[in-house]
Amino acid sequence: MSTADVCAAILWLGVTLYAIFGGADFGAGVWDLLAGRGQRAERVRAQIDRSIGPVWEANHVWLIFVLVVLWTGFPSLFSAIMTTLYIPLALAALGIVLRGSGFAFRHALPGPVQRPATRVFGVASLLTPFFMGTVVGAIASGDVPAAGYGDPTASWTGFLPLVTGALFVAVAAYTAAVFLVRDSGAAGHRELRDYFARRALVIAVIAGIGAAVGVVALRQDARFIYDGLTSWPGIALVVLSGVCGLAALGLLVSGRSRGLRVAAVGAAVSMIWGYFAAAFPYMLPTSLKISAAAGPSATLISVIVVFLAAAALVVPSLILLYVLSQRSALE
Amino acid sequence: MGLVPSIADAGSNLLAARNQMGFTLGFHIVLACFGVAFPAMMLIAEYRGRKRNDEAALRLARNWSKAVAVLFAVGAVSGTVLSFEFGLLWPRFMDRFGDVFGIAFAIEGIFFFLEAIFIAIYIYGWNRLSPRAHMWAAVPIVISGVGGAFSVIAANSWMNQPQGFTLDTAGHVTDVRPFEVLFNPAAGYEFFHMWLAAYMVVGFLVASVYAVGMLRGRRDRYHRLGFIIPFTVAAIATPIQLFVGDTAARAVAHDQPAKFAGFECVYKGGDNQAEHVGGICHDGHVSAAISIPGLDSLLVGFSTGTDVTGLNQIPADRQPPALTMLHTAFDTMVGVGSLLSLLAVWFAIAWYRRRDLPETKWFMRAGALAGVAAVVALESGWIVTEVGRQPWIVNGLMRTSDAVTPAKGIWWVFGVTMLLYLALGTIAVVVLRGLSARWREGDAAEPGPELPYGPPHGDSEASA
Ligand code: HDD
Ligand code: HEM
Ligand code: HEM
Numbered sequence: 001m002s003t004a005d006v007c008a009a010i011l012w013l014g015v016t017l018y019a020i021f022g023g024a025d026f027g028a029g030v031w032d033l034l035a036g037r038g039q040r041a042e043r044v045r046a047q048i049d050r051s052i053g054p055v056w057e058a059n060h061v062w063l064i065f066v067l068v069v070l071w072t073g074f075p076s077l078f079s080a081i082m083t084t085l086y087i088p089l090a091l092a093a094l095g096i097v098l099r100g101s102g103f104a105f106r107h108a109l110p111g112p113v114q115r116p117a118t119r120v121f122g123v124a125s126l127l128t129p130f131f132m133g134t135v136v137g138a139i140a141s142g143d144v145p146a147a148g149y150g151d152p153t154a155s156w157t158g159f160l161p162l163v164t165g166a167l168f169v170a171v172a173a174y175t176a177a178v179f180l181v182r183d184s185g186a187a188g189h190r191e192l193r194d195y196f197a198r199r200a201l202v203i204a205v206i207a208g209i210g211a212a213v214g215v216v217a218l219r220q221d222a223r224f225i226y227d228g229l230t231s232w233p234g235i236a237l238v239v240l241s242g243v244c245g246l247a248a249l250g251l252l253v254s255g256r257s258r259g260l261r262v263a264a265v266g267a268a269v270s271m272i273w274g275y276f277a278a279a280f281p282y283m284l285p286t287s288l289k290i291s292a293a294a295g296p297s298a299t300l301i302s303v304i305v306v307f308l309a310a311a312a313l314v315v316p317s318l319i320l321l322y323v324l325s326q327r328s329a330l331e
Numbered sequence: 332m333g334l335v336p337s338i339a340d341a342g343s344n345l346l347a348a349r350n351q352m353g354f355t356l357g358f359h360i361v362l363a364c365f366g367v368a369f370p371a372m373m374l375i376a377e378y379r380g381r382k383r384n385d386e387a388a389l390r391l392a393r394n395w396s397k398a399v400a401v402l403f404a405v406g407a408v409s410g411t412v413l414s415f416e417f418g419l420l421w422p423r424f425m426d427r428f429g430d431v432f433g434i435a436f437a438i439e440g441i442f443f444f445l446e447a448i449f450i451a452i453y454i455y456g457w458n459r460l461s462p463r464a465h466m467w468a469a470v471p472i473v474i475s476g477v478g479g480a481f482s483v484i485a486a487n488s489w490m491n492q493p494q495g496f497t498l499d500t501a502g503h504v505t506d507v508r509p510f511e512v513l514f515n516p517a518a519g520y521e522f523f524h525m526w527l528a529a530y531m532v533v534g535f536l537v538a539s540v541y542a543v544g545m546l547r548g549r550r551d552r553y554h555r556l557g558f559i560i561p562f563t564v565a566a567i568a569t570p571i572q573l574f575v576g577d578t579a580a581r582a583v584a585h586d587q588p589a590k591f592a593g594f595e596c597v598y599k600g601g602d603n604q605a606e607h608v609g610g611i612c613h614d615g616h617v618s619a620a621i622s623i624p625g626l627d628s629l630l631v632g633f634s635t636g637t638d639v640t641g642l643n644q645i646p647a648d649r650q651p652p653a654l655t656m657l658h659t660a661f662d663t664m665v666g667v668g669s670l671l672s673l674l675a676v677w678f679a680i681a682w683y684r685r686r687d688l689p690e691t692k693w694f695m696r697a698g699a700l701a702g703v704a705a706v707v708a709l710e711s712g713w714i715v716t717e718v719g720r721q722p723w724i725v726n727g728l729m730r731t732s733d734a735v736t737p738a739k740g741i742w743w744v745f746g747v748t749m750l751l752y753l754a755l756g757t758i759a760v761v762v763l764r765g766l767s768a769r770w771r772e773g774d775a776a777e778p779g780p781e782l783p784y785g786p787p788h789g790d791s792e793a794s795a
Contacts, residue, residue, distance in 0.1 A: 054455050057407055057447040065440045067414045071425050072433025079426035082418030086738050093415040094751075097408045101755055104404035108762040148422065152738065295430030298507040306437045314444040317471075321448045325455070 003301060004294035007073040008283070010307045012276050014069060018062035019272060020175060020265055023168070025056040027176025029099055029125020030169065031199065032118065040195075045118070047192050049107075051183045054325040056103070058318060060096075065310075073303045076146070077283050077293040084150035085138055088131040095127030126169060133168030137161030139284060140275070141221040146288035160221040163214050170207040171268055177203055178248070178264040185257045186326070193257075200264075201252045208245065211271070224285045228278025237274035241267045345732050347741035348420040351748060353717065355412055357710055358752050362406035363483075364709070366446065367476040367526065368533035369399050370453075372561050374469040379560075381462050387553040391560070393457060394770050395537075398763055400454050405759055407447070409752070420741070424724050424734035427504065431496045432489045434509050439482035442475035449475070480529065481522050488517035491716070492586060493725050516586060520579040521716075527572040528709050531671070534565025536702030540767065542695045549771075559688070562698065565705070566675035573668055577630070583719075584631045587726065588640035590719035593651035594661040595627055600641030604628045609662055612654040651719050660711040660718075667708035671701060 495511030610620020
C-alpha cells in the first residue's frame, strides 16, 4: 500500500463515520419531521433530543475532517468535485446551516416560534443527506471530469444520482430509527421503542427496495462500479451487507434489540466499503486514480500523522462522550 | 463567447466571491472568538464559585455555559460554510495550494473534535459529574480554543507569508515542509494578536451586558461579578494587545511593504515619513488628516531616518485597492485599542486604590460600549489583513482573480447568505436576551440545563 492509499483509506474512514453517525443525526431529524403533532409527537421529539443533543456536533466534525483530508491530501480531486457539483454541495451546506441552527434554537426560542424552528430542523434534515447522495451518485457515474468544471446540472440530476440521494435519506432514517430503538429501549420507554421499531421496519424495506433500484441504476450508469460490486472483493461486501440487513430485519420483526445496532450499522458500512472496493484504485471512476490525485508525499505523511494523533486524542474522548450519554449520566 | 464577456463575468464573479467570503468570515469570526475565549471565563467563574463557595459565581458559570452552547452551534455551522466556500469560491487556489496550507486545517480538526466533545460533556454534566470532574472537563475546551485558533491563523498567515514548499517550473507544488508552513514568519504575531483579540472581544462584550444591567440599577453581586470577571480578563489583554499590534505593524512594514504602504497611505517612499491619522487617501496624497511629521518612520524603525516603502515603488498591478477604507480600518483598530487601554487603566487605578469599580456612571457607560468597540476593532483588523493583501490570495504567488471560480450565480448566493445570516444573527441575539431575561426572573424555577440544545423539560412526562 502506498502512502496515497493509506490517505485514501483515512478519507474513506471519515466518510464512513460521517455517513453513519452524522447520517443518523440527520435521520433523527427526518423522524422529527414526520412525528406530527400531539402528546406522543412531543415524547418522540423529546427522545430525539436526548439521543442526538449531546453528540450531534461531535458527529458533525467528521464532515469537516473529510473536507480537510480531501483538500489537503487530494487537492485536484477536491477542486474537480467542487467545480462540478457546486449546486448540490451548496444545497447540502444550506441544509447543514438550517438543521444545526433549527435544532439549537428550537428550545431556546419563545413559544410561538418554536414550531417553525422545529419544522426548519426537520426539512433541513432531508436536504443534506439527499444532496450528499447526489454527489456520491454523480461521482460513481463518472460525470465528474478529473479536470473539474463538469456539467453543473446534468452531472447530478441523472437517474443514478437521484436514486442515490433518496437512498441516502432512507439509510440515514433507518440508522436513526435503529439507534432510537436502542436508546428508548435502554431508557425504559417501551411505547417509544415500539414506535421507532415499527418505523425502522418500514424504512428498512424502503431502503432495501431503494438499494435494489440503485443496483439497476449502477448497471446502467456506472458500469465500472457495477462490475466491481459483482466480482471479488466487492461481491463479498455486498453479500455481507445483505446478510447484516436481513439479520437486522429479523431482529426488528422478533422485537429484540441485542445486536440490532451492530447488524444495521454493519449493513451500511459494508455497502459503503463495497463501493470503495469496487472503485479502487480510482477516486473518480474511471478518470482519476488515487495516486494521480494525491498531493506530495510530505503532505500525505502529515495527514497520516495528524490522523494518528487525532485517533489517539479524539477516539477516547468520543468514547467517553458516548458512554456518558448512553449511561444517561449526562442525559 | 468572446473574450470581453468572459472577462466581465470573471470580474463580477471576483467581486461577488470576495464579498461572500469576507461577509461569512466576518460573521464567523465573532462566534469563533466566543469559542476561543468564553470557556476560559466560564472556567474562572466556576473555579471561583467552587473554591470560595460563591453561589453567584457558580450561577454565572452555569448560565454562561448555556450561552456557549448556543454560540458554539452557530459557530460550527458558519465555520462549515467556510470550509465549503474554500472549494466553491476558490477552487483553483485549493487545487494549487490545498496540499500546502491544508495541513493547518487538518490539525484544527483535532481541536474542533475535542472542543465539541468536551463542551457537550461540560454542559450535560452540570448535575451529573462531580465538581472536580466537571471543572476538568472545561480544561480541554480552553486548550482546544487556543489550539484551534493557532491552526486557523497558521493557514491565514501562510497566505500572507507563503513558504515551506517548492514549485516546479510549471508552478506545481512538488515538495512540502509542514513545519515551515505552520511556523511562517507571520504566524507568531498574527496568532497572539488574534488570541488576545478574542479575549478582548468576549471579555468586553460579556461585561457590557452586565454594565447595562448595572446602569439600570441591578447592582447585586451577580451583576458585579458578571462584569468584573470578563472585564478583568479583557483589561489585562488590552495593553498587551497594543504591543503585539505594534510588533505586527513593524513586521508588515518589513515583510509586506505593499500592504503597509496601503494602510498608512505612503504614496512616496523614503525616510522621514509622516504618520497620518484619519483622512482621505486619493490622487497620490492624503487630505483631511492629522499628519505628524516623521512619526511613521519612527514607529517602523525607531528613527525618523527609517526608509519606508511607498506605493510609487510598487507596480500598479500589485498595489492594494481601496486605500481610504484600508487606512480608516487601520486607524479604527488602533484608535479603539488605545481607547480601550485607557479604560483598562482607569479600572486598574480604581481597583488598586479602593478594591472596587470606579464609582462614576461614566465608567459603566464606557463599559457598556466597550464590547461593540472591540468587535469593530476585530473586524477592522481583518479588513486590514485581507483587503490589504489584495490583489493576492497567496501573497506574491497567486492572484485572487486567478483563484476565483467561474461558476455563475454567486451574487444570488451572496444575497441569500446575507438574509440567512441576518436571520441567524438576529435569532441568536433574541435567544441570548431571552435567556438572560429568564435568569433575571430567577433561576430557582428553572429545571436544570434544559437549554439551549439540551433535553427539554419533558423528561418526566416522556417516561409516562
Ligand atoms: C480587539 C481587537 C484588536 C485591537 C484592539 C487591535 N487589533 Fe490589530 N488586528 C486585529 C485585532 C485588533 C485582528 C484580530 O482583527 C487582526 C486581523 C489579522 C490578525 O492577525 O489580527 C489584526 C491585524 C492587524 C495588522 C495586520 C497584520 C497582517 O496583515 O499581517 C496590524 C498591522 C495590526 N493589527 C496592528 C494593530 C495595532 C498597531 C494596534 C493597536 C495599537 C492593534 N492592531 C489593535
Ligand atoms: C483565519 C483564517 C482566514 C483565512 C484562511 C482566510 C482566507 C481568505 C480567503 C481565501 C479569501 C479570498 C481571497 C482573497 O480575497 O484574498 C479571503 C478574503 C477575505 N477575508 Fe479572509 N480569511 C481568514 C480570516 C478572515 C476573517 C476572520 C475575516 C473577518 C472579517 C476575513 C475577511 C476577509 C475579507 C473582507 C476578504 C475579502 C478581501 C477582498 O477580496 O478584498 N478573513 N480570506
Ligand atoms: C481567525 C479565524 C478563525 C478562528 C479563530 C476560528 C475559530 C473557530 C472556533 C473556536 C470554532 C469552534 C466553534 C465555535 O466556537 O463557535 C470554529 C468553528 C469552525 N470553524 Fe472557525 N475559525 C476561524 C476561521 C475559520 C475559517 C477560515 C474556516 C474555514 C475553513 C473555519 C472553519 C470552521 C469550521 C468548519 C468550524 C466548525 C467545527 C465544528 O463543527 O466544531 N474557521 N472556528
